[in-house]
Structures are given as C-alpha cells and as structure tokens.
Amino acid sequence: MDKPKIVILGAGYGGLITNKTLEKLLKSGEADVTLINKHEYHYLTTQLHKTGVGTATDRQIALSIPELINVNKTRFLKAAVSTVDIDNQEVHLEDGEMVKYDYLLIALGFEVETFGIPGIKEHAFEIRSFRSSKAIYHHIKKQFTLYKEDQNPSRLTFVVAGGGFTGIEMLGELADGLPKLCKEHDIPFEKVRIVAIEASPSVIPFFPKQCIEYTTEVLEKRHIELITSTKILECTPEKVVLENNINVPTQTLIWSCGVKGNTIVQKWGLPIEKGKIPVDSYLRVKNMKNVFSIGDCSLFMKDEQSSLPPTAQVALQQAPICAKNIVDSLRGESLMTFEYHHKGSVASLGLMAAVGKVGDFRLSGLFGAFMKQVIEARYLFNLGGPALIIKQHVGVSREPVKMTAKQ
C-alpha cells in the first residue's frame, strides 16, 4: 500500500518547525514528507532589517534548508507553488511539476499591504523577504555612489514609513549601519538624514507609555527625525508626499506599514476571510479534514471578534500542534486544539538597545538587546540545537547567497 503523502508549502517559521516536528513524530516508513519552498534557504524574517543595512552576513539570515532538515526523512523541493487543486489533491509548481498529497499544510506567509497608496508598489522598498531586503542594501550603496557624482542630498535621505515594530527595528539598524557605509564611500555621516513617518501620534502606539517614551528618546538621540500624526499620500521616485503639504525629497522609502496574507492562496478555491485562510481550532482549513494552514496566511480567531496577529511567535506555537494533528489525522486518532499563549514582544533598536514587554516586565536598553538575542538564539536552538547557534555566530560562511527565484 502507498504511504500517506504529507506536503508542506513554505519553509518559513511555521512550515519548517512543522517539518522538524514531523521528522520526530513519524515512525520510520509511516509517511512520505515533502517540503516545498521557492528558495534553497530559510530566511530569518525577524532579522531581515539587518540584511537591508548590511549589518549581518547573508548566511546569518538565509540558512540552507537542506542543512536544516533530515534529508533521509524529508524530500525538499526548491520550487515556487503556482496552484493547488483541492479536488484532485495536487500541488502544481511553476516549473510544471505536480506533487500529490494526502495531507497538505499551507504555510506561505505574508505579503506587504500598501493600502492602495499611489506609488508605494512601484517605488517603495519592502522588508518582505531576504531578496527584497538585499535589494534595499544594494540600493543604499548605489545612492552613496551616485551622490558622489551629483551631490543630490535626496540620495542621502532614508525614509522609513511605519513606526510599528518592524519600522523601529529598521530605523535602529539604519542608525547602526549607515555610519559604516558612509565611511566606505567617503561621505560624512552628518549629511545623512534618517526620517520616520507614522500616522499615529507616536511610534509603537500599542505599547505602554514608558516604552513609547523610551523608544522616542533613543531614536531622537540617534538623530532620527520623527514625523508623527501624519499620513503618507504618495510616493514618487524623487519624493514622499505627506499630509499638510509636506514633501520629503528622497530616493529611498522603506515601507513597513503592515502585512496581509499571501494572496496566492486566494485563487485556489479555499475559503477566504479577511484575505486569509480561516482555520478551525485544530488548525485545519474550515470544513476540510486534510488541509491545514498556519502562520501569516491563515486566520485563527481567538474569540468571536479578533484573530491572532501575524507574528513569528504565533506561527512557531502553531507548528508543533499542527504537526501532531497531521500525524494524529493519518493515524485516525483524536486531534489537539490549539491555544495561543502570548509570551511578550521585543523589538531591537540597533545592536545595543531594544524595547518590549515580556509578561509584566518592561524591557529596554542593553538588557532588552540581550533578551532579543536570547529570543533569536532560542529559535536557532529549536531548529538545529547548540551546534547551529555556534555556527551562526562564529562559523558562518561569508559567501553571498545566490538568489534564483523571483521575489
């Protein structure tokens, strides 16, 4: 008899940890597992701002997937998914290949939300993937080179839209990394402007007052110009147009104003709510027994009104339960309901400071930065044990990552 086929789409936080757990739970020969991802590497999305400014090497952020999985237990396909045929239980890939499944996990992550603001899609930069973040880095370097030719000050103005977690992490990283890049290009750092634009009255508005004050102080001390209570109306190749007749001349707008579920899943005939795949308490797609979805492309309602946010923390808590429920499904056993436990959130403000809240404790400064490192190291530990932590910190390859897939 054919073994059941489990297919995982996406090797981000959710897909990869589900795969790792399946490798542990499945008995030898119990099922065939195929992991499909459009890149050969798994990128640490929560650290993509470092790639954007060049403060981390490629391989510290983009980890080779074949080195993270057990190739005797998992078949890895580097391929982009184009469609899923739910009726025939088939996954179709862009290269024309077809993969059959009995159990499917859709963990294809997020896309950037532009809210239809003119020019954002065309001219702004996204912190979405390793590739899009690398594009920011190359663009910044190009601006420095061109500035030496035309002395156009807008080339040295770097604007970050959105003062949420991702936005402040990018700002902190720019403040850390740009002085070094200036030195490399023989440009005085004093000529650089870093500008933050936020529609709410403050950065990280959803955080306690003390965290907001601390973050504002750190950013201002680092000469970051904060423009709050102001919406972006348009982006052109030369400027960002704001409310109240404000124009910021710039060639670099980094957009971090929100995300939505990967829109590719909307074409597959699955139920879609709020742009995402609604799942039940077992993480199965609504009204389906053999299709699961977790992470940013799925919609898990924590109560009648609100859904879980698109965070790595959610995807990482869902993954082991999802793996267990896939195994229990194929064994005909009862499934486990998923319950989310919020552990807290910490955002870096460059290497030496961070802000956040863990349980009832507010974190800031160097201790916050240390805790942020601990959180990132804990993920590496779950992925590859202490050996991976050591490798990523001291033995990581300095070779640039080859990017073949689009996006």
Ligand SMILES: Cc1cc2nc3c(=O)[nH]c(=O)nc-3n(C[C@H](O)[C@H](O)[C@H](O)COP(=O)(O)OP(=O)(O)OC[C@H]3O[C@@H](n4cnc5c(N)ncnc54)[C@H](O)[C@@H]3O)c2cc1C
């Ligand atoms: C800069 C930044 C900082 C963040 N910081 C934090 C933080 O501190 N804490 C936190 O909890 N969350 C944070 N987040 C959010 C977090 O990164 C996401 O919630 C998390 O990555 C979601 O995991 P996922 O598995 O759903 O998707 P992802 O990690 O996005 O993985 C999706 C995978 O699917 C692949 N894929 C997509 N389309 C296709 C296709 N068609 N075919 C094949 N493969 C495909 C992608 O290449 C990717 O590997 C941050 C996000 C950003 C951008």
